[in-house]
Amino acid sequence: AQKITQTQPGMFVQEKEAVTLDCTYDTSDQSYGLFWYKQPSSGEMIFLIYQGSYDEQNATEGRYSLNFQKARKSANLVISASQLGDSAMYFCAMREMPAVYNQGGKLIFGQGTELSVKP
Amino acid sequence: NAGVTQTPKFRVLKTGQSMTLLCAQDMNHEYMYWYRQDPGMGLRLIHYSVGEGTTAKGEVPDGYNVSRLKKQNFLLGLESAAPSQTSVYFCASSNRADSTEAFFGQGTRLTVV
Numbered sequence: 001a002q003k004i005t006q007t008q009p010g011m012f013v014q015e016k017e018a019v020t021l022d023c024t025y026d027t028s029d030q031s032y033g034l035f036w037y038k039q040p041s042s043g044e045m046i047f048l049i050y051q052g053s054y055d056e057q058n059a060t061e062g063r064y065s066l067n068f069q070k071a072r073k074s075a076n077l078v079i080s081a082s083q084l085g086d087s088a089m090y091f092c093a094m095r096e097m098p099a100v101y102n103q104g105g106k107l108i109f110g111q112g113t114e115l116s117v118k119p
Numbered sequence: 120n121a122g123v124t125q126t127p128k129f130r131v132l133k134t135g136q137s138m139t140l141l142c143a144q145d146m147n148h149e150y151m152y153w154y155r156q157d158p159g160m161g162l163r164l165i166h167y168s169v170g171e172g173t174t175a176k177g178e179v180p181d182g183y184n185v186s187r188l189k190k191q192n193f194l195l196g197l198e199s200a201a202p203s204q205t206s207v208y209f210c211a212s213s214n215r216a217d218s219t220e221a222f223f224g225q226g227t228r229l230t231v232v
Contacts, residue, residue, distance in 0.1 A: 035221065045223035050219040050220060091161060093162075093219075106175070106177070107167070107213070109154070111160060
């Protein structure tokens with residue numbers, strides 16, 4: 001069965017420093033996708049970055065990068081040069097990538113990490 | 120530019136009452152999902168659908184039913200609401216062919232008293 005684990009309920013980082021949010025996953029599928037979302041205090045879910053299981057290079061989107069270690073089944077989010085606006089909940093997620101139409105597609109989330117950026 | 124729209128945004132129910140939450144997407148997405156979010160629990164998958172006319176159970180399906188009669192709509196029903204179903208409910212959708220992002224609705228805050 002699929003499982004996503006985020007072991008850091010809360011994290012603090014100093015403004016302008018880098019921070020790594022941990023995510024490990026478990027799946028028996030060979031093909032899957034990994035996602036990170038940000039949820040500010042206003043409540044909306046904001047997509048940050050995506051990594052496919054067959055992507056050889058780590059995904060990057062601006063100040064966000066995904067440290068993908070397939071053998072260790074980890075997909076950590078790295079935020080460089082933290083800003084006060086980065087204070088939020090961060091969720092890691094995984095989805096099966098079905099080879100057959102109308103199969104798979106389940107998208108599950110971890111428990112989240114609350115990041116606080118200190119000025 | 121609507122994306123994913125959830126109706127209603129807020130609702131208060133009495134124990135035992137029934138209601139339906141509507142999720143509508145205008146992006147022609149195959150996949151649709153319903154989640155509940157509770158403090159410290161992250162987003163837990165209730166039910167999902169991989170296409171019109173199909174539904175599947177997620178992690179916490181008990182007490183909920185769903186239907187996807189039209190591709191653009193995914194309905195979540197509570198037949199007999201319980202206080203344990205007090206939560207924030209999120210709907211999401213994504214494209215099967217290009218599935219690098221799931222788009223979320225704004226959430227529905229449901230309180231069962």
